[in-house]
Amino acid sequence: MSDSGFDARFEPGQADERWQLAWDEARCFEADSDSEKPKSYVLEMFPYPSGRIHIGHVRNYTMGDVLARYKKMRGHEVLHPMGWDAFGMPAENAAMEKGVHPGGWTRDNIANMKAQLKRIGFALDWNREFATCDPEYYGHEQALFIDMFNAGLVYRKESEVNWDPVDNTVLANEQVIDGKGWRSGAEVEKRKLNQWFLKITDFADELLNGLDELKNWPDKVRLMQENWIGKSQGLQFKFALDDGQEIEVYSTRPDTIFGASFVAVAADHPIAQGVAANSTDAQAFIEKCKAGGTTAAELETAEKLGFDTGLKAVHPITGGDLPVYIANFVLMDYGTGAVMGVPGHDQRDFEFSAKYGLPILRVVADSDTAADAPMTEAEAGDGVLVNSAFLNGKSVDEAKALIIARAEDENWGEGQTVWRLRDWGVSRQRYWGTPIPFIHCQSCGVVPAPKDSLPIKLPEDVDFGTPGNPLLRHPTWKNVDCPQCGGAAERETDTLDTFTNSSWYFLRFASQPADKPFDAEEVAKWLPVEQYIGGIEHAILHLLYARFWTRALKHMGQIDFGEPFASLFTQGMVTHETYSRLEDGREVYYTPGEIERGGETAVLKTDGNPVDIGRVIKMSKSKKNVVDPDTIIATYGADAVRWFMLSDSPPERDLPWSEAGIEGCSRFVHRLWRLFGQYDAGASGEDKALARKTHQTIAAVASDIEALSFNKAVARLYELTGAAEKAAPSAARNEAIRSVLLMASPMMPHLAEEAWSKLGESGLIAEAAWPDVDEALLVDDEVTIAIQHKGKLRDTLTVAKGLPKDEMEALALASEKVQRSLDGAEVRKVIVVPDRLVNIVT
């Protein structure tokens, strides 16, 4: 490549690395906590180090990168860090399958992925990089966990796990397939273990009300969190049983109490246990409930099953008898572990009643439904009470209030607020996680490890030859003296859920002192995160847990803000077609690289035979519809890949990867290079239309980037590029070219640096300022208006902006096309929208 200006082709293979080194040398992406500039903290959800960067990561980090680079151009001090969510099951699986140590495997993966990220040219402050498996990081996390314990936010209780009776180990939900252990194939059981919990429910109200502050979060995410927290107002009341016992139930629909036809309790409810003590049938049924998955989705899609205990509950108002069932769809963890079954107005109860022949009574009817209209499914909608004695004719809300008042009056129940949100179980019976910093002493009980003993490091010499937790099997690691009495004691061998690691990493990025988790003052300078970007799959758990930790830290006086992420953006997935065909009776998938793609056909390169083109779906290894970022960067350069990630699809939607698409992006990289080469320093003269277009584009691209509407910004840059290419040399054209260069620089930073230096500009474009907008050039003086007849377009006219209504109307009626359409009909009404349209109604 020649050094003399733009006559040579842009060579990303050489330019990319050169500019990446230049940025490193200039240290231009290191965040200065002492800067006086306005600050911007741009954060993408940090990756799990699986081994290779996925194209979805590239999309996520490209979006954050454009925003970070843009903010820097707008004069902000930008914090844009990167690290590794490095604990978790895949490392243990690799240890079992390949005999490698989880730590070594994870470190290798991090090294590979970091090199991949570097090749994409992200403006990251690598000085702040850490992995959650660094003892320094998880040691500080252990300190925070002890702080939370001291603040009363940590406790232990019995809780169910998936137990594989053959491997004698606890299984994650994803390791349970059709109710069987993924390795052993054994029928999975539910087993109770004493486990650690965080009291997220203490913050239920705060987490719910705090959503109102989060104006820059997607409405859908706030709504999902609101529903997850699930605040409900209802009636908690007792059914007396015919044998003298009582069952306490909770209902959010106490208004439907006259429609109750049974009472159901969870399998591990005391009543159920009592019945089972004298009944082998009941025991068998409870055992049946214990088999199978623990997930909510499984429980709710499973067939509704019940066991009639023979007990009768007395209806608190009518005094009638209701049968008492043990039911597989009632959860001990939620409410009181018992429900009143109202089949007419709850779908689960409806299915249950239909199965067991229980009465189904309508007690709510909408305005055009009769009180005795038969029911074919549960009706949860609003309406008026029927078949309900003194509640008849009342609205649902009135009836709720009346029945609660009556229950409280007659002393058989009371109004209650119940939350769907449950406390967060953080115990994991696994090795590759943060050791829970507690010690079990026979005389002192459970005591926190002294802070000066932190970090409690994971032992390196562990054995993954047999299933189960290596920490439990380790010969010496758990042996420790009790910090209180000095006697022999044992360490806790459970580790923390990896969601705890990602619940405060954004604080550690902002401030990383050696002696404490973070420095409050420094954290206060950077937080909250201005823009957080990640996948929609984290809409509830990760984001709720991070909000909870932040509020817990505030509660403990360690920080003074409650919400970590001021703005949230959830990006879509990268998708691709699949290629497959039946071979020997089973579907065999091929990677895009193995395929020669024609217009509507695809053939396998090795044998020339056709394969089926499948749907465009999320990239996954099993379907082989993946593309490797390294390969495409080597082929097209980082800038073309970055541009592709930003083009076309709105960032919140899925982005279908295509070869043709990336080739188009690559062509545009070279097209821009040629345009920059046409900058003519000697040119002078006006081009008002182009100048207007330039400034309109600068304003629009800025607002598009701020709204993360990168696809729109890209479209506008295409338009301005096209306009500049067609224009004759002039000062305005030079301005257009220079503006395109500056605006494209956050998206295609390598090309931009190369052109910037060729144009003789000083310094790095990464440190240049965003172009100024001349407000006077933003407004056009002419507008094109639509002329409609009966709402259909008949003609368009170009008129002066701000033309009075009557003149618009006159021009519209004078139009030949309009007259032809009117065909002499009487004009009854004319609607005129200034600068927009005229609609003639006949």
Place this chain on the structure above:
RNA sequence: GCGGGCGUGGCGGAAUUGGUAGACGCGCUGGUUUUAGGUACCAGUAUCUUACGAUGUGGGGGUUCGAGUCCCUUCGCCCGCACCA
């Protein structure tokens, strides 16, 4: 099952939020340049129709002078459901 979302040309999408549907890109068609391929450049490209024009934003219905946008209903796909991260 429950909660949340999405649906516009051959494809990705745009539409100042109720006011000209299809900007921009990909692909495709024709042409020019090139020894050729690629590159680059020019023109065209929702559907039906010779034209006038008609139809058209998953399907059906409604509100309105006017609906991709609002309401009802229905279908399809995607995300989450607490031990995947």
